Amino acid sequence: MYLDSALAGVAALLTTTTVATQYVAQTSAAKVSGKVFDRMAVIWLENTNYDKAAGDPSLQYLAKKGITLSSYYGVTHPSEPNYVAAIGGDYFGMNNDDHNNVPKNISSIVDLLEAKGISWASYQEDMPYTGYQDTEYDNPRTGANMYVRKHNPCVIYDSVATQPSRLNLIKNLTLFQNDLKANALPQWMFITPNMTSDGHDSSVTTAGTWTRNFVEPLLSNSNFMNKTLVLITFDENHDYTQPNKVLGILLGDVIPSSLVGTTDSTFYDHYSEISTVEANWGLDTLGRFDVGANVFKFVADVVGEKVRSWGSTSGSVALSNMYFNQSYAGPFNSKYKNGGWAVPNVDAEYAGRTVLQKIKDAWSSASGNKIYTTNLEIPDGQHPPKGFEPK
Ligand SMILES: *[C@@H]1O[C@H](CO)[C@@H](O)[C@H](O)[C@H]1NC(C)=O
Ligand SMILES: *[C@@H]1O[C@H](CO)[C@@H](O)[C@H](O)[C@H]1NC(C)=O
Ligand SMILES: *[C@@H]1O[C@H](CO)[C@@H](O)[C@H](O)[C@H]1NC(C)=O
Ligand SMILES: *[C@@H]1O[C@H](CO)[C@@H](O)[C@H](O)[C@H]1NC(C)=O
Ligand SMILES: *[C@@H]1O[C@H](CO)[C@@H](O)[C@H](O)[C@H]1NC(C)=O
16 A cells, blocks of 8 residues: 555656646647537446436436436446447456456547547546556555546557557546646546545445536536537446446537437437547547447437437347346456457448548458447347357
C-alpha cells in the first residue's frame, strides 16, 4: 500500500510535463463537426436493475432533462466484458473480471476516432496517475476499493495501452476538471466514477447523487456543453436471473426540446454506443457487433437512418428469451475457450458505413470463425454464435 502510493507520487511527478503538453495539443486540435453532436461523454455506473435505477430521485431529475432509454441492455455478466464490448464491439467470450489484455491486432473506437482526427480521453476517478496500468488502486487511507482496471475499457486494449500517446489520454477525474477549466476537453470521452461513486460498493442512491453532482454543473458550462451529448448508463443489471436491462439517459444541448422528458423504447445495447458515434461523425466500423447496432433514435432521425426492432431478422430469438446473463465461449472465457478470435466481417456494409481499412488489412485473409452480420440481434451464452458454444 505505502509502496504503491510512493510510486504513484513519483509517476505523478514524471507525468506532469506530458500532461501539460497535452493541453496545448488538444486545444489547438481542430474540432471535427458531427452531424448531431461535436462531443460525447459516456458515464458508466454499476450493477443496478432498470427499475431501481429509474426510481432513483437524482437519476430521475437528470432523466427529466433528457431522454430515458427504456429498452437498453448490458450484453453479459460480470462487469469487465461489458466495458470491453462498449468500445471494441465484442467481449470475446469474457465471463470474468480478470486482468485481461485484448490483443494488439483488435481495434477499438479509439482507432475509428483517431482515423478522423477526433480527440478522445478516458477519465477514471481516483486512478493514481495518467497511464496507470495495474489491476486496482485502493484508497491509501482506508484500503477501500477505489480505482479498478476492469472498469477502464481503453487500458484493457493493447492497441491503446501499448502506445504511449494513447496511454497518455487515460487520465483521472482531477485532470478532467483541469481539462474542463482549460477548455481542453476532447470530443469523445469515457468517464468511470470510483467504486463508491458508481454504486458498486455503495447504493444506487450514492451513484445517483454522485452523478447529479458531477453532471449538473456541466450542463451549463460552455467548456463542456457545446453541441454535446451525454450518455449515463450502467454496465449490467444486478439480478443475474433477470434480463440484463439497464437504465440509459441521454442529455445535452443537442437533445431537441420536443424530446426533453420523453422515453425512447427502441432496443439498444452497449454496441449502440459505438454505432451512434460512427453515424454522427461518419466513421468507419469495427466490423463486429457495432455494425448492426441501433443508432440512438434522435441521432438516427437526423442522419436519415432507420432504427430496427429486435426480431426484425427472420429466425431470430424473441427478446423475451434473451437474458444476456451468460457469456458465450471464447479466448477470454475462464472455462470454455473454444472459438478463437472471431474475425471481423471486413465486407460488412450498413447504412453506408464500411470497415476501417486498417482492420481490413489486418484481418481480410484471416481464417477463423466469422460471426458478425449487419443484423441488430446479438448472441448470448444461451444463444451462442456458431463455434462459440459454451461446451
Ligand atoms: C491524477 O493524475 C495526476 C497526473 O498523473 C496526478 O498528479 C494526481 O495526483 C492524480 N489525482 C488523483 C486524485 O489521484
Ligand atoms: C470516491 O470518490 C468520492 C468523491 O467523488 C469520495 O467521496 C470517496 O471516498 C471515494 N471512494 C473511495 C473508496 O475512496
Ligand atoms: C463552441 O464550439 C464552437 C464551434 O466549434 C466554437 O467556435 C466555440 O469556441 C466553442 N465554445 C467554447 C466555449 O468552447
Ligand atoms: C440466465 O437466465 C436464465 C433464464 O432465466 C436462467 O435459466 C439462468 O440460470 C440464468 N443464468 C444465470 C447465470 O443466472
Ligand atoms: C491476432 O492476435 C492474436 C493474439 O496474438 C493471434 O492469435 C491471431 O492470430 C491474430 N490474428 C490476426 C489475423 O493477425
